[in-house]
Amino acid sequence: NSGVVCLLRPLLLDVVPSVRQTAALALGRLADYDVDLAEAVVKAGILPQLICSLPEENRYYKKTAAFVLRAIAKHSPQLAQAVVQCGALEMLVICLEDFDPGVKEGASWAFGYIARHNPELSQAVVDAGAVPLLVLCIQEPEIALKRIAASTLSDISKHSPELAQTVVDAGAIAHLAQMIPNPDAKLKRQVLSALSQIAKHSVDLAELVVEAEIFPVVLTCLKDSDEYVKKNGATLIREIAKHTPELSQLIVNSGGVAAVIDCIGSCRGTVRLPGIMTLGYVAAHSEDLSMAVIVSKGIPPLSVCLIEEHEDHIKAAAAWALGQIGRHTAEHARHVAVANVLPTLLDIFVDTRSSEDLKMKATLKNILQKCTYLPALEPLLHEAPPSIMKHIIGQFSKVLPHDTKARRLFVTTGGLKKVQEIKAEPGSLLQEYINTINNCYPEEIVR
Amino acid sequence: YFYIFRAIDEDRKTKYRAAVKIQRWFRACRVRAYLRHLSKMAILIQKWWRGYLRRKHFREIVERAYFIKKLKFYNEMAVRIQKMWRGYYVRKYIHNFYALKKYLEAVSVNNMLVRSELQEYAEMKENEEKMKDLEKKEKEKKYQARKMHYLLSTEQIPGIYNSPFRKSPDPMELLLRKSKPLIHRKQQVKSPFAYELYDWPTCKKPPAFVTSLPLLPADRQKPQGPFRDPAEVLWQRYKPLEPTLRVRESFNSPPAKARAGTRREEWRNPIHDNEFLPFSTYHKNVEKYEPSLRRSGKYGREAYGTKHFREVYPKKWIADKDFETLFSSIVLFEKFGKTYSSTGQIV
Numbered sequence: 001n002s003g004v005v006c007l008l009r010p011l012l013l014d015v016v017p018s019v020r021q022t023a024a025l026a027l028g029r030l031a032d033y034d035v036d037l038a039e040a041v042v043k044a045g046i047l048p049q050l051i052c053s054l055p056e057e058n059r060y061y062k063k064t065a066a067f068v069l070r071a072i073a074k075h076s077p078q079l080a081q082a083v084v085q086c087g088a089l090e091m092l093v094i095c096l097e098d099f100d101p102g103v104k105e106g107a108s109w110a111f112g113y114i115a116r117h118n119p120e121l122s123q124a125v126v127d128a129g130a131v132p133l134l135v136l137c138i139q140e141p142e143i144a145l146k147r148i149a150a151s152t153l154s155d156i157s158k159h160s161p162e163l164a165q166t167v168v169d170a171g172a173i174a175h176l177a178q179m180i181p182n183p184d185a186k187l188k189r190q191v192l193s194a195l196s197q198i199a200k201h202s203v204d205l206a207e208l209v210v211e212a213e214i215f216p217v218v219l220t221c222l223k224d225s226d227e228y229v230k231k232n233g234a235t236l237i238r239e240i241a242k243h244t245p246e247l248s249q250l251i252v253n254s255g256g257v258a259a260v261i262d263c264i265g266s267c268r269g270t271v272r273l274p275g276i277m278t279l280g281y282v283a284a285h286s287e288d289l290s291m292a293v294i295v296s297k298g299i300p301p302l303s304v305c306l307i308e309e310h311e312d313h314i315k316a317a318a319a320w321a322l323g324q325i326g327r328h329t330a331e332h333a334r335h336v337a338v339a340n341v342l343p344t345l346l347d348i349f350v351d352t353r354s355s356e357d358l359k360m361k362a363t364l365k366n367i368l369q370k371c372t373y374l375p376a377l378e379p380l381l382h383e384a385p386p387s388i389m390k391h392i393i394g395q396f397s398k399v400l401p402h403d404t405k406a407r408r409l410f411v412t413t414g415g416l417k418k419v420q421e422i423k424a425e426p427g428s429l430l431q432e433y434i435n436t437i438n439n440c441y442p443e444e445i446v447r
Numbered sequence: 448y449f450y451i452f453r454a455i456d457e458d459r460k461t462k463y464r465a466a467v468k469i470q471r472w473f474r475a476c477r478v479r480a481y482l483r484h485l486s487k488m489a490i491l492i493q494k495w496w497r498g499y500l501r502r503k504h505f506r507e508i509v510e511r512a513y514f515i516k517k518l519k520f521y522n523e524m525a526v527r528i529q530k531m532w533r534g535y536y537v538r539k540y541i542h543n544f545y546a547l548k549k550y551l552e553a554v555s556v557n558n559m560l561v562r563s564e565l566q567e568y569a570e571m572k573e574n575e576e577k578m579k580d581l582e583k584k585e586k587e588k589k590y591q592a593r594k595m596h597y598l599l600s601t602e603q604i605p606g607i608y609n610s611p612f613r614k615s616p617d618p619m620e621l622l623l624r625k626s627k628p629l630i631h632r633k634q635q636v637k638s639p640f641a642y643e644l645y646d647w648p649t650c651k652k653p654p655a656f657v658t659s660l661p662l663l664p665a666d667r668q669k670p671q672g673p674f675r676d677p678a679e680v681l682w683q684r685y686k687p688l689e690p691t692l693r694v695r696e697s698f699n700s701p702p703a704k705a706r707a708g709t710r711r712e713e714w715r716n717p718i719h720d721n722e723f724l725p726f727s728t729y730h731k732n733v734e735k736y737e738p739s740l741r742r743s744g745k746y747g748r749e750a751y752g753t754k755h756f757r758e759v760y761p762k763k764w765i766a767d768k769d770f771e772t773l774f775s776s777i778v779l780f781e782k783f784g785k786t787y788s789s790t791g792q793i794v
Binding site for chain 2: 288
């Protein structure tokens with residue numbers, strides 16, 4: 001901060017090219033380290049000087065200038081806006097057209113950091129005509145360049161459907177899909193994240209992504225040794241599954257559900273989250289699909305997640321997914337109940353420490369309303385708070401009048417006694433249910 | 448008198464009263480009978496009229512009732528048909544239980560397949576990783592062996608790895624015996640392009656040397672003209688040497704020496720110097736020398752080709768002059784036939 005920036009500024013206009021280059025490198029490293037230094041660099045008006053002579057310079061200077069721009073733009077949207085306003089985008093496009101892959105890498109990295117912050121900046125990047133050049137960069141043989149270009153495309157397309165459509169129109173999907181089988185882990189991360197950002201906006205974009213024939217290949221990514229590749233692969237499948245039942249059907253038919261379930265079973269922590277949400281989305285669309293999820297042995301990993309994980313949002317996601325599976329018919333609710341999930345859900349519900357979204361009252365209610373599997377409901381009867389008790393008693397009152405064996409079981413396990421102990425206002429729904437239950441039994445037992 | 452008149456008067460009044468009563472009663476009876484008759488007539492008329500009306504509408508009523516009965520019957524039947532059809536349709540198309548079951552079984556079978564394939568893929572990847580590690584270790588070991596070649600045991604002194612107390616030498620000893628000694632001088636000139644071609648096949652380092660130029664001076668002026676792409680040229684120039692087996696073998700290696708030995712033997716030992724002397728009638732008849740047509744003339748060989756090359760006809764000269772040669776003739780060819788004279792005359 002001791003006026004270094006002002007000292008470096010005249011060196012940028014020096015005659016000797018290596019002096020210029022080294023000065024630019026110094027400025028880049030300073031800006032990279034700290035936000036205030038970056039702001040100082042911008043305020044000192046260095047950017048126009050850096051950029052004005054860029055087309056005639058050699059490739060080392062271009063690389064360093066791209067590094068400076070990237071270092072400044074990465075800190076905040078205002079700095080990125082300042083970079084854009086100096087007319088840096090045209091110069092960066094010229095850098096992208098250069099032959100040297102290092103220069104292209106620097107330029108696309110700078111574009112990536114600029115486009116990351118908000119949609120207006122991404123739109124500015126697209127308006128500068130960077131997207132076709134980035135698609136060309138993806139086809140280059142150098143892996144580092146491919147990585148950076150893929151991450152830039154992902155940053156551009158994540159903001160809005162129009163930007164994603166622009167990226168798709170440049171023909172990016174085919175090239176990204178070709179790179180999925182590549183052995184390099186970091187490249188796969190970026191490619192999968194780019195495809196998932198494209199697919200998340202609308203049904204048409206998701207269908208376009210699916211038409212690029214990613215399906216059996218993406219499942220191999222779910223078995224990769226790198227955690228983030230698995231996470232991004234699961235994210236891609238989630239974004240595709242959430243739009244329509246047909247897409248979820250496609251995923252089920254290609255065996256994607258099994259792969260996702262294995263993936264959930266093998267990871268720990270936040271990496272599991274997209275996989276859990278995928279199962280939830282697939283099961284939410286229709287009962288056939290949720291039956292397919294059950295058949296693929298989806299419930300045990302979800303219940304394990306619910307019990308083991310410490311993070312609130314993962315538990316909430318697991319609870320939500322279970323709710324989506326169980327809410328369709330009695331059969332589904334039975335499968336969920338058999339897995340011994342309901343007591344866990346109830347504990348979470350009752351626990352005063354858990355947050356609001358974790359409580360997920362809707363989940364419990366949905367499952368309970370369809371659940372006719374009485375042995376699973378019994379233990380809940382003893383512990384549930386009044387709001388849940390209403391539903392449990394309601395279920396009992398639906399089943400008991402018709403099933404004699406269940407009635408006998410109900411009495412022997414002490415359920416009838418518990419029911420008598422419940423105090424309910426006369427005329428309320430709870431009282432009606434209690435009356436229905438009491439009517440199933442002869443008077444002596446009731447007293 | 449008064450009592451008699453009163454008695455007669457009262458008698459008269461009583462009789463008058465009785466007559467009135469009787470007449471009154473009789474008239475009432477008559478009126479009653481008349482009213483009864485009237486009401487009977489009225490009833491009769493109404494009865495006949497109502498019957499007539501009802502009989503007129505009876506047919507309609509019967510028809511209507513019949514129609515309603517028919518309709519109800521048809522409705523019943525229609526309900527029955529619709530019930531059966533709807534049940535069939537829903538069970539077959541909308542919510543086909545057995546198809547659903549089959550589908551779920553197919554899904555689980557497919558899942559099993561996918562899971563097994565993915566498992567295989569994961570195992571394959573692990574194997575590849577392991578192989579890569581193993582190869583790396585092997586390479587390291589070989590390099591070390593080449594570096595420490597001097598630790599090999601000689602005839603007199605057993606090396607470190609060949610302890611006399613062991614039954615057989617250490618594997619390191621065998622490795623040392625197999626490896627070529629490392630020459631450090633040539634080690635530095637490892638062309639960066641060649642090594643990447645032989646890198647382990649994971650495409651981690653694709654042949655980038657084709658497109659990336661080496662460090663040429665930064666502001667080199669590009670030479671004008673149709674020159675080849677410098678990357679291409681460099682690739683060709685630094686292409687690694689792939690000699691044939693024969694060439695690759697060094698001159699001093701034992702097989703080469705052995706070959707030299709046999710060659711010397713053969714040179715020493717043969718009986719004839721000319722191995723392929725003619726020895727049968729085949730050679731006499733077939734392999735006679737036949738001179739070519741160009742060089743054979745009537746009286747033996749022509750002088751062309753030995754004595755002179757170019758024929759000279761002075762009679763055909765136009766301007767009494769021989770050809771004037773534009774270029775200086777080749778000095779060596781001028782001296783043809785004149786360099787060494789048979790009688791010792793020096794040209």
